Amino acid sequence: xxxxxISAAFVLTATAVPAVATPQATLKAKFRPEKLGASTAxxxxxxxxxxxxxxxxxxxxxxxxxxxxxGFGASELGLATCSESSLLSSGVRGCPQESLMGTGSALVxxxxxxxxxxxxxxxxxxxxxxxxxQTTTLFYFDGRRPVIAPLVLQSQIxxxxxSFNSILNTPVQAIPSAPDGPEGRMxxxxxxxxxxxxxxxxxxxxxxxxYRPEGLSLPNRCPRGGFRFAASFRFRxxxxxxxxxxxPCPRQxxxxx
Amino acid sequence: MLANAGDSYRRPVAIWLVTLFTALAVxxxxxxxxxxxxxxxxxxxxxxxEESLNMRITKKxxxxxxxxxxxxxxxxxKGSLKLxxxxxxxxxxxxxxxxxxxxxxxxxxARYRVSGAISRYTGKITSLTGTGRYAHAKSLGISFTGTxxxxxxxxxxxxxxxxxx
Numbered sequence: 001x002x003x004x005x006i007s008a009a010f011v012l013t014a015t016a017v018p019a020v021a022t023p024q025a026t027l028k029a030k031f032r033p034e035k036l037g038a039s040t041a042x043x044x045x046x047x048x049x050x051x052x053x054x055x056x057x058x059x060x061x062x063x064x065x066x067x068x069x070x071g072f073g074a075s076e077l078g079l080a081t082c083s084e085s086s087l088l089s090s091g092v093r094g095c096p097q098e099s100l101m102g103t104g105s106a107l108v109x110x111x112x113x114x115x116x117x118x119x120x121x122x123x124x125x126x127x128x129x130x131x132x133x134q135t136t137t138l139f140y141f142d143g144r145r146p147v148i149a150p151l152v153l154q155s156q157i158x159x160x161x162x163s164f165n166s167i168l169n170t171p172v173q174a175i176p177s178a179p180d181g182p183e184g185r186m187x188x189x190x191x192x193x194x195x196x197x198x199x200x201x202x203x204x205x206x207x208x209x210x211y212r213p214e215g216l217s218l219p220n221r222c223p224r225g226g227f228r229f230a231a232s233f234r235f236r237x238x239x240x241x242x243x244x245x246x247x248p249c250p251r252q253x254x255x256x257x
Numbered sequence: 258m259l260a261n262a263g264d265s266y267r268r269p270v271a272i273w274l275v276t277l278f279t280a281l282a283v284x285x286x287x288x289x290x291x292x293x294x295x296x297x298x299x300x301x302x303x304x305x306x307e308e309s310l311n312m313r314i315t316k317k318x319x320x321x322x323x324x325x326x327x328x329x330x331x332x333x334x335k336g337s338l339k340l341x342x343x344x345x346x347x348x349x350x351x352x353x354x355x356x357x358x359x360x361x362x363x364x365x366x367a368r369y370r371v372s373g374a375i376s377r378y379t380g381k382i383t384s385l386t387g388t389g390r391y392a393h394a395k396s397l398g399i400s401f402t403g404t405x406x407x408x409x410x411x412x413x414x415x416x417x418x419x420x421x422x
Contacts, residue, residue, distance in 0.1 A: 036319065037318045037319035038319070066344075066345060068343070068344065069319070069320045069342070069343065069344070070320075070344075070345065071320065071342050071344060071345030071346070072345065072371045073320070073342040073345070073348065073369055073371060073376050073405070074317060074319070074320050074321075074322060074342055075407070076407055076408075078371065078373065079373055079374040079407060079408050080373050080374070081372060081373045098373075099373070127371070127372075127373060129372055129373075130370040130371070130372050130377075133368075133370055134346065134370055135345060135346060135369075135370045135371040135372075157345040157346055158346065159344045159345065159346040159347050159368075163344070164343060164344060164347075165344060166344040166345030166346060166347075168345075217317075217319050217320050217342075218319055218320075219319045219320050220318060220319040220320075220321065
């Protein structure tokens with residue numbers, strides 16, 4: 001009886017939700033260099049595509065599943081931390097250089113009444129203090145007023161119980177645009193963690209010497225099927241979409257005879 | 258009639274056998290109990306285990322780190338710690354310590370988080386074995402907290418709990 005009531009309620013709920021045009025998502029990932037056991041820069045890019053004439057719905061959560069063995073623990077990225085308040089008050093200059101871990105860009109749509117305005121924002125990724133005992137990073141969107149105000153998104157690395165993959169989970173809050181204007185909607189993001197241009201400084205014989213920090217470490221062995229990434233997008237209207245990609249295992253060099 | 262005679266013969270034997278097995282079982286269970294319950298000194302006794310690790314990363318390959326240094330406390334050893342970062346927040350560590358009395362090795366399952374230069378690890382020992390004086394080593398619940406300084410490559414940690422020595 002109870003089961004049939006729950007089933008009936010589920011059917012009613014399911015039929016009550018209007019059909020939503022969920023956008024398609026594409027995901028790309030790249031390691032540079034692709035060498036097992038070495039440190040590397042990881043580039044991630046996603047793009048949301050909607051039908052012509054339709055605006056992409058507003059993202060409420062973005063979760064990126066990382067391949068097994070990938071994390072910041074063995075890297076030199078983010079040797080200092082930065083806070084959301086520092087970023088919002090002083091921008092990138094408000095953070096220590098050693099807290100910067102990566103850079104990128106994002107494409108944001110703002111659907112004003114007569115047209116959709118597209119704005120590209122620079123993205124900076126910083127190490128932050130852990131939240132709820134989880135490694136936390138900050139994505140700072142350096143938007144240009146009046147279209148998009150600067151925005152900080154907090155991303156946490158979580159590993160579900162029994163899983164061998166970490167998830168970079170990012171709740172996405174409202175993207176503020178012009179005063180009293182509509183919310184911005186993120187449609188694309190391209191970012192690189194541990195890029196070759198990143199420089200930290202260390203003291204050597206009383207001199208400040210620039211060096212490139214070691215990026216994320218690739219495991220010594222390639223997982224079966226390559227390094228698989230998966231992205232999950234949840235939208236404010238309740239819909240969700242997923243995208244997958246994988247980086248094939250690097251070819252092993254045959255010993256020269 | 259015959260059945261009744263057989264039953265009357267079998268019943269005392271059955272009762273005797275049940276009594277014998279019960280006595281044997283009780284003796285076996287008593288022997289397996291920790292020495293604290295019997296009051297008799299035993300070869301393997303439950304003791305506090307407190308150990309401080311002071312090491313330095315000597316090798317790094319991919320998501321595996323190796324540290325060497327000293328462990329002091331309940332057992333003073335020279336040793337090594339191998340850290341395998343399985344995911345962005347899970348790690349497994351194996352340690353090996355050696356002194357003139359024997360060796361001690363074990364596995365730690367841990368979670369970690371990165372906060373600037375410091376990675377903090379918390380977990381527990383999942384297996385503990387040894388040789389020589391520590392041949393009967395067994396973890397009775399030993400927790401681990403540790404840090405890895407990603408800038409200076411210094412590794413510190415504490416192991417606290419109880420063990421069978």
